Amino acid sequence: MAEKKQLRIGMVGYKFMGRAHSHAYRDAAFYFDPQVEPVLQAICGRNEEKVKEAAEKFGWNSYETDWRELIKRDDIDLIDIVTPNNNHAEIAIAAAEAGKHVFCEKPLALTLEQSQRMLEAVEKNKVLHMINHNYRFAPAIQFAKKLIEDGRLGKIYHIRATYLQDWIMDPQFPLVWRLNKDVSGSGSHGDLAAHSIDLARFLVGEFKEVTGILETFIKQRPLVEDSDGLSGTASSDEVGDVKVDDASVFIARFTNGAIGTFEATRFAGGNRNGNRFEINGEKGSIRWDVEHMNNLEVYFHDDEPGIQGFRTITCTEEIHPYAGAYWPAGHIIGYEHTFINLVMELLNGIEQGYSPSPNFYDGVKNQAVLEAVEQSSQTKQWVDISDVIQNLEPVTKK
Amino acid sequence: MAEKKQLRIGMVGYKFMGRAHSHAYRDAAFYFDPQVEPVLQAICGRNEEKVKEAAEKFGWNSYETDWRELIKRDDIDLIDIVTPNNNHAEIAIAAAEAGKHVFCEKPLALTLEQSQRMLEAVEKNKVLHMINHNYRFAPAIQFAKKLIEDGRLGKIYHIRATYLQDWIMDPQFPLVWRLNKDVSGSGSHGDLAAHSIDLARFLVGEFKEVTGILETFIKQRPLVEDSDGLSGTASSDEVGDVKVDDASVFIARFTNGAIGTFEATRFAGGNRNGNRFEINGEKGSIRWDVEHMNNLEVYFHDDEPGIQGFRTITCTEEIHPYAGAYWPAGHIIGYEHTFINLVMELLNGIEQGYSPSPNFYDGVKNQAVLEAVEQSSQTKQWVDISDVIQNLEPVTKK
């Protein structure tokens, strides 16, 4: 076997997303035939004991405790940023300036302005870049994209998207970093709505204007000393103010005339991970739910009268994007496979020299929608996306 | 058997809703034991041939061709208005002035102002009144109400309600009366969103403020000569402007702090009658879908860990409201039974001398929300319900 080109990765962070990314790098060549081989070169975290443990557990060749040192290393081609949101910009810009490709978790940054500086940095330094909107890479979503591009739904009229969770409903759940505005920037908005916005941009088109609400139901929570963002134990009797949103609700108009409703919340009991949407077009409709992510429900308005109805398609057949790489039809894949599929796009981009979609351009556009909703929530006005961001050129495959 | 008190009904209109109401009057005493006997005294319509045929078909004792004559009759106790929306106000007010009780289809009127005059008329003339929001009377909805009143969901955080249909997606579908603004007042908004608003008011509480969009996707349609509102044949090559909305989308805040998203549309392919909602409270959640109207999905956040999940309850047991009157558990009822149950409430109100819920007060409050959304759609501002209607006293059972 001829030697393949390698992509030597340096990853900053090692918790939930660090684990998901590590696994995807390990599995990409098991299921697919990437022309570039991902190498788990170095993992980085401030706590040496923990990062060392993560390196062994996840299979990284080495570790660092200072991301600036990581970026300096000659044996790193790409920096993968899986830190809390407040560190994305600084690391990404430094990595770009050091000539490293950058793969960054979503949301791209705390603010639109930060994200724009990140995009400028990667483009100016001519490094490749990608953002992790992994749900695009569910086979059902890629197949939905194909149906839409083939005109099977016709002109789109509606999207209604929800991302419903319930993990912080208990008022005694502590103020973990994902609820700390300084660290996370926002609550359900940047964490959950950002995914729905990305799916809408991918499948429907660009947002034109929005109006919405960010709401915090529980105003104070116990402080927490250490947490991984998803859980934690209250450190004392002290409480702190919750400055991020518990829920984000907004309406949108798209540039192509479609109308969207969006709702992200962490207060929808019984919905552990309700990332769902329905899209209606003049010729058909689709529905998706990440908790049944292998399925796509499809309706065609020109089906024979009498036998019109949503079909439940299990997107696990060879004909469905990525699915042929896994198991026989009906043998489902899960959450982590969206990362493996995404990594394949990353490797293809690296091989061929382009920034795969979704990249920092998409991150900025996503952030613009997030910011427009935030503005709207404050001003109680509709906010035009073109008033928060202008004249941005897509970064697309040449 | 002792003679029961009678309620002699005069109904104006005889199409879709006329049929549903007639059937409900016929069936009420079959399934239940009303203390007042409904009598199908007279049905009224302008086309003598057709109204005569309807009278025979539906079992009415007599017919009229002029509703003013109907109202004059001594042998009529209650006027039931199932005409197109533009006639509701005039008939209802005249009926009230003639001392007749009034049962009116929804939406109550074309405008909030009309609906307020209707409420004034019935209250001033001390006649009883009701509006037909039939979905309240599905056993699953009544059971949901009970769960909420019993505190089983706790404080409500969210409602997301949709009413999705697809019957006018074809651009060649003609301009039937339900698409004619002069006759119907609005499109999906008053026809469909009105139902969701009623369910939200019933289960969540009063609306505080709204912002939203009314949208017309197909701007012109073939003219039609005669239609029953739901179907029709184009009369010629002529087209007319569609002045009603094809879709209505809005966000709401409730006075109790809950947040709602609402979407009504006739352009959601594959959704024949998608009247659905989910409500999330601090202790639990419920879901409902009229196409599976016997089911209520219920989640309790304090269920034992490990076995928390939405339960699918088939509300067909004796313990479920109204359900004991029908068939054994698991033997489902359908659309028309919501009308039968509602008629029972009407008959109880008549017997005991109060205006049952929902009555014209609810119709006015509903219309206020509809109107606020319409204003918002034009001004692109949030509209406070208290700015469109003030100081309205509920009409409740004494």
Next chain:
Amino acid sequence: MAEKKQLRIGMVGYKFMGRAHSHAYRDAAFYFDPQVEPVLQAICGRNEEKVKEAAEKFGWNSYETDWRELIKRDDIDLIDIVTPNNNHAEIAIAAAEAGKHVFCEKPLALTLEQSQRMLEAVEKNKVLHMINHNYRFAPAIQFAKKLIEDGRLGKIYHIRATYLQDWIMDPQFPLVWRLNKDVSGSGSHGDLAAHSIDLARFLVGEFKEVTGILETFIKQRPLVEDSDGLSGTASSDEVGDVKVDDASVFIARFTNGAIGTFEATRFAGGNRNGNRFEINGEKGSIRWDVEHMNNLEVYFHDDEPGIQGFRTITCTEEIHPYAGAYWPAGHIIGYEHTFINLVMELLNGIEQGYSPSPNFYDGVKNQAVLEAVEQSSQTKQWVDISDVIQNLEPVTKK
């Protein structure tokens, strides 16, 4: 309107099925245009007080307390038998000999031999006859029949049918007549499996041979003094032996080569009325569940690759059998509508002079399968249907 021919009905029995039949007679002409008008002439029961009450409640013109008197009446054209199973044969045969048409509840009789005598009686006396397998008349089932007849499923390979209930799981539930072998003949077998057998005969074809089990899980139950068959209160501390089956499970081969699995039970917790089946053919499959009886799930094996999947069809459109008579698409009907649709077939048969399907021939064929399974359960052998019944000519529309 010209005078229509009348069908003057005399019904024996007035409980669960009496109610369902009465309602269907009342509603047939409301929804459809039968050429024969059903007249609720007389209802019959031994308890005068109760039968009188039923007559008033259900709208019967008169009542009798002795079915022999009912049969003697000149003003009765058809005898409808909704008594417990042990009375079917005697009444039906007497009615036929008196020249009355006969409509009988299922199962036709306690034994195959009884049912054969019933068929002989109606045929010999040239009266028309029908048996109440109401589920055939759900629009979704009739539509399934059409798809199969049109060859849309191709050759049938499989049917798997269940009828799962749970109403007698409590060991303290008393020995109501449906659990009394002398009255009911069998338990879940004749009550529930009989329905699945009928659907299989209707949709798949004739049974060739069977092997199976009848099982009684709870061997003794409290005695009950009076009951309507579905509920009752224990009359004392006394218990009696349960001689009917709690569950019936069997495998079948059909004459056309299809294979079937059947399971009826009253011990399947959480299944209030789980009458369900799936049929697989060489070109497609269908699924149905009576608790969502408006839906038919359909799969076509020659659908375009990639978009193959079960479609959920809501059989409420004009194109679906009977559905056009009710409400707009997506507005569901329920259990009682299967009776209304069946009554239309009965009225059509009366008008045109043929015994509609399913008639006593079907009742006998059904009973033969029931009896073959009973034999098999005792002998632990496969039983060929042709060994329990031979050379029976179908009674079909001429």
Next chain:
Amino acid sequence: MAEKKQLRIGMVGYKFMGRAHSHAYRDAAFYFDPQVEPVLQAICGRNEEKVKEAAEKFGWNSYETDWRELIKRDDIDLIDIVTPNNNHAEIAIAAAEAGKHVFCEKPLALTLEQSQRMLEAVEKNKVLHMINHNYRFAPAIQFAKKLIEDGRLGKIYHIRATYLQDWIMDPQFPLVWRLNKDVSGSGSHGDLAAHSIDLARFLVGEFKEVTGILETFIKQRPLVEDSDGLSGTASSDEVGDVKVDDASVFIARFTNGAIGTFEATRFAGGNRNGNRFEINGEKGSIRWDVEHMNNLEVYFHDDEPGIQGFRTITCTEEIHPYAGAYWPAGHIIGYEHTFINLVMELLNGIEQGYSPSPNFYDGVKNQAVLEAVEQSSQTKQWVDISDVIQNLEPVTKK
């Protein structure tokens, strides 16, 4: 980190199951903390080019082309057999005699007799052994087991299990090895029903007696030169007889009084991988479907009246077996994770010196049920399991 004990694996075969096993060995220590480290020491296959390629792709340290050579190697602790079924016995027995632990694909052998010799060999040679019934290791199944062991369902009355596929419905689909009786032993019976039998033994108990049918719908198929068992291209115009079953249908009684119905088929259009069951007990019921394998539906008969219904539990929470090792609640896992979980049991058994369940004892018991059904299909009699196998001692954890 202290050096862990290693388990050096030699795997025979490299296709569908070889891939699934390889992946599980690679991932076990990523997600869990096994005290024994699995080492992918050598992979074996007759075609050198292909096995070399598989070794590189899957990450094996070396390869062999003769399984006898593999067994001779000193650096191998366990032989993993993923070959077609006809080779299981010879390899397993030789491996045991060489002192290697054995992990074998299901069904254990072509015949009960073979499987018994395999069990004798592993026990006599005191090597550890396991069989790959992976579905036991879905978190939902393990959680179901816990509920049953905790008495939450009470005495079990019913299991109805299906394993429905549709991949060979096309009569032109060729005679791949899975359809070749000499190689596979049976068709859907050993491939699919074996899984249902294992789940039933795991959750319900031991089989007492069975009666059933094995059926071949398509009697001849095109010959194929080379195939991986799941697909292939016809090699010529020649056809061969299909000697394996297309469908397997049987009824069972369990020693604890429960009754089961089982159906496995490859002719159920639209069912890509319909491994499903429902179990009913005196206190509750459960349902599972591998295509939604993260979900368990649970019904408790003693839930509060009015709110009784099946709960849909997404078994992805820390409280659910194995689930805590993966992703946050609601982030689903897939088919391959059942293998990872199973490998953890294998590693635990190796560490602690016992043969984990399911082991060859379970393989033999499973084979006994398969054989009993085959006998029954030929003799058309019920077959008592004790007549095909006697006095077998379980191999359980000491």
